[in-house]
Amino acid sequence: MPNIGVVLKDEITRLAKKVLKTQIGPLQASSAAQRRHIAAMKRQIASLEKEVARLRKGAPGRAPAAAAASEGDEQPLRFQAKGLRSLRARLGLSAEDFGKLAGVSGQSVYNWEAEKTVPRRAQLQSLSRLRGVGKREVQKMLDAAT
Missing domain, CATH: 1.10.260.40 (lambda repressor-like DNA-binding domains)
Structure with missing residues (x-):
């Protein structure tokens, strides 16, 4: 027959894990969402840095929509x-x-x-x-x- 102390200890461990799981679950989901958001922001920053470098270099690229609209109907x-x-x-x-x-x-x-x-x-x-x-x-x- 098992010792009452061992059974009590196992039950306390089981309940503590259950409580921790319910409290940590939302934190893990939030952390994963924040990591995805950070990765998207890093991709956006990289693309913006490339565009800034292209503009600093003076290389012609696609004209912004506002500049193309102000020129009228002629082809750029x-x-x-x-x-x-x-x-x-x-x-x-x-x-x-x-x-x-x-x-x-x-x-x-x-x-x-x-x-x-x-x-x-x-x-x-x-x-x-x-x-x-x-x-x-x-x-x-x-x-x-x-």
């Missing part, structure tokens, strides 16, 4: 250094000659291609006009400029 002009390099190579122009056509210096063209700087809006418009031009037309434009 995009710039990619790779596209400028391929356009200049397709036309067979030096950076200096391409700069003359765009109304800028050859150094500006070089800096755009090296992604050191980004053209301004007016310069983007002149670059967009050169996209559809062929080699013969470019040569005529250069002859007229000199």
